[in-house]
Amino acid sequence: MDDSVIEVSHLRKTYGDTQAVRDLSLQVHRGEIFGLLGRNGAGKTTTVEIIGGLRRPDSGQVTVLGLDPIRDGARLREQVGLQLQDSQLQPRITVREALDLYASFYPEPADPTALMAELGLTAKAGTRFDRLSGGQRQRLSVALALVGRPQVAILDELTTGLDPHARREAWDLVRQVRASGVTILLVTHLMEEAERLCDRIAVIADGTVVATGTPAELAASARTGRILSFVPDGPVPDGLLDAIPGVQAISLLEGRLVLRGANQMVQDVLVALAGAGLHADDLRLEAPNLEDAFLELTRTEKEVAA
Amino acid sequence: MTAQHPIAHPSTGRRRLAPAPRPLLALIRVEARLFLRDPGTWFFTLVFPALLLTTLGLFMPWADDPYDATDPVLGTITAITGYTPIVLSLAVATVALTGYPATMAGYRQRGVLRRLSATPVAPSRLLAAQVVVNVLALLVAGGLAIGVATVVLDVSAPAQPVTVLLAFVLAAFAAFGLGSLVAAVAPTTGAATGVGMTLYFVSLFFAGVWFPLPLMPEPVQQIATYVPLGAATQAMTAGWAGQPFPTQTLVVLAAWSLVTVPLAGRLFRWS
Ligand SMILES: Nc1ncnc2c1ncn2[C@@H]1O[C@H](COP(=O)(O)OP(=O)(O)OP(=O)(O)O)[C@@H](O)[C@H]1O
Ligand SMILES: [Mg+2]
Numbered sequence: 001m002d003d004s005v006i007e008v009s010h011l012r013k014t015y016g017d018t019q020a021v022r023d024l025s026l027q028v029h030r031g032e033i034f035g036l037l038g039r040n041g042a043g044k045t046t047t048v049e050i051i052g053g054l055r056r057p058d059s060g061q062v063t064v065l066g067l068d069p070i071r072d073g074a075r076l077r078e079q080v081g082l083q084l085q086d087s088q089l090q091p092r093i094t095v096r097e098a099l100d101l102y103a104s105f106y107p108e109p110a111d112p113t114a115l116m117a118e119l120g121l122t123a124k125a126g127t128r129f130d131r132l133s134g135g136q137r138q139r140l141s142v143a144l145a146l147v148g149r150p151q152v153a154i155l156d157e158l159t160t161g162l163d164p165h166a167r168r169e170a171w172d173l174v175r176q177v178r179a180s181g182v183t184i185l186l187v188t189h190l191m192e193e194a195e196r197l198c199d200r201i202a203v204i205a206d207g208t209v210v211a212t213g214t215p216a217e218l219a220a221s222a223r224t225g226r227i228l229s230f231v232p233d234g235p236v237p238d239g240l241l242d243a244i245p246g247v248q249a250i251s252l253l254e255g256r257l258v259l260r261g262a263n264q265m266v267q268d269v270l271v272a273l274a275g276a277g278l279h280a281d282d283l284r285l286e287a288p289n290l291e292d293a294f295l296e297l298t299r300t301e302k303e304v305a306a
Numbered sequence: 307m308t309a310q311h312p313i314a315h316p317s318t319g320r321r322r323l324a325p326a327p328r329p330l331l332a333l334i335r336v337e338a339r340l341f342l343r344d345p346g347t348w349f350f351t352l353v354f355p356a357l358l359l360t361t362l363g364l365f366m367p368w369a370d371d372p373y374d375a376t377d378p379v380l381g382t383i384t385a386i387t388g389y390t391p392i393v394l395s396l397a398v399a400t401v402a403l404t405g406y407p408a409t410m411a412g413y414r415q416r417g418v419l420r421r422l423s424a425t426p427v428a429p430s431r432l433l434a435a436q437v438v439v440n441v442l443a444l445l446v447a448g449g450l451a452i453g454v455a456t457v458v459l460d461v462s463a464p465a466q467p468v469t470v471l472l473a474f475v476l477a478a479f480a481a482f483g484l485g486s487l488v489a490a491v492a493p494t495t496g497a498a499t500g501v502g503m504t505l506y507f508v509s510l511f512f513a514g515v516w517f518p519l520p521l522m523p524e525p526v527q528q529i530a531t532y533v534p535l536g537a538a539t540q541a542m543t544a545g546w547a548g549q550p551f552p553t554q555t556l557v558v559l560a561a562w563s564l565v566t567v568p569l570a571g572r573l574f575r576w577s
Contacts, residue, residue, distance in 0.1 A: 052424055053424075054420070054423060054424055074426060077424065077425055077426045078426045082424040084417065084420065084421060084424065086417060087416070087417030087418070087420050087421040088416040088417055088418060088421075089416075089418055089421070090336075090337075090340055090413065090418055091412075091416075092340045092343045092344065093336060093340060097336055097339070100332070101332050101333065101336050102425065104328070104329050104332040105329050105332075105425045105426050105427045106425075106426065128343075144421075148425070148426075
């Protein structure tokens with residue numbers, strides 16, 4: 001048996017005349033944290049909700065733990081925990097009641113008390129859902145996704161609405177859950193989250209996967225090269241820097257010269273400046289990161305033309 | 307990580323901590339608690355019918371007059387006895403047309419039902435739990451009203467208790483069917499409350515809560531025969547006072563149930 005836990009191939013889903021997902025394929029391996037990254041409306045929620053058996057695909061193949069999400073829905077739901085992007089609970093239900101209730105739905109649930117402690121909800125155990133803060137609701141929603149001790153957890157925007165501390169705690173929790181053998185499919189907008197948490201990422205644009213790889217691989221694939229910026233201590237003569245091989249673009253931003261180009265331009269630029277009797281103050285050299293890669297991969301045609 | 311982790315999945319061989327109650331029972335228990343957590347809901351559903359009956363019985367000068375002096379049978383019961391079936395209709399209408407549809411529509415609007423469809427327990431179980439809790443509430447409200455009526459108000463016992471019970475059960479079916487239809491199609495809590503309340507006040511009118519039916523003009527009495535809670539009041543009154551068996555109104559109630567329940571089942575949206 002190969003170690004694919006989620007397998008999606010040529011998935012399609014249309015709402016009226018909106019093509020939400022078109023020809024999307026991906027594979028998630030056992031025990032990994034797999035990120036789905038994409039802009040608003042890219043089709044991430046549609047994809048994960050099809051995987052979780054909540055929506056019906058128009059066409060394509062989906063297999064989760066060897067099960068068909070629609071045909072084997074009942075068995076699938078015992079082994080897959082879902083955190084939905086926007087769903088609420090009964091307004092007057094308390095945190096404790098919600099966790100106990102959901103625990104009763106599964107054959108071998110986690111201990112609600114331990115789970116509350118894990119997610120920092122113990123002090124809110126007796127608080128009604130409609131009196132929880134946004135971040136507390138989010139944590140409860142994560143807890144409910146995990147209370148059945150699933151083999152696969154699908155988290156749609158896990159950390160939206162969480163403060164920076166809570167976000168880090170949520171990341172720690174996800175790592176721990178993964179370490180206990182759970183496979184995690186994570187939808188996110190946050191580059192930092194994807195970079196720190198995910199073993200592999202699929203970037204989705206316009207309903208299809210445009211790149212897959214580790215965060216480092218994706219970052220390295222960005223064509224942006226290097227970004228060199230500095231404040232010259234005098235006027236730079238016309239044409240001095242344009243002629244240097246490897247320099248692709250020069251712009252002036254609030255007194256700073258910003259040069260984009262290949263890595264080897266750096267040495268030549270500094271030599272040319274020295275030759276003109278100039279110094280480069282506050283020099284910065286930046287490598288492209290996942291965010292650059294993401295922006296590049298998900299740019300719309302209009303933005304490319306601009 | 308080790309198997310000690312609370313979320314470790316079942317393959318790590320952790321045994322269950324406590325025997326989990328069956329999901330439907332757990333849902334019923336939670337929904338019952340939520341019902342009781344809202345003072346407005348339980349006051350109007352559980353207490354108000356009995357309170358209304360007591361107030362009228364103790365303070366209205368007409369309470370001990372004959373219910374309808376012009377009718378040979380209805381003239382034999384007191385007005386407050388005649389008002390008891392009306393209060394039972396009120397209890398049915400309150401449960402089935404106000405709380406229940408608004409709650410269900412709210413659950414749909416907020417995604418509570420959708421969230422459940424991501425678990426092994428189907429959202430229809432939550433609907434079932436809501437119906438159970440509301441039926442229990444109805445039994446408490448009805449029991450309380452009848453208890454108060456017999457202990458405090460000297461209301462005479464029904465001449466044909468079985469007929470009254472049959473009418474009450476059929477009325478509950480018809481009203482829950484109507485409420486379910488509202489719950490099935492109302493997109494929001496607001497819509498469900500609006501439609502439910504309209505049906506509620508119309509029902510109260512025909513059930514005789516404002517004016518007992520014998521006091522109303524003949525055409526209104528005729529229409530009331532076909533309105534679920536109007537038919538309910540008439541059937542229960544017939545059983546209480548010992549009129550001939552109310553076949554027509556019971557058939558009307560059964561017909562309402564047979565139309566609304568399957569229709570609601572067909573139209574119900576889970577998300
Ligand atoms: N139930 C629906 N009915 C009609 N259109 C829908 C529905 N759900 C999603 N869409 C459309 O499908 C597209 C993809 O939506 P989806 O929710 O999958 O995006 P997403 O990547 O999760 O976005 P976000 O980051 O904003 O959550 C959008 O254009 C959206 O308007
Ligand atoms: Mg989404």
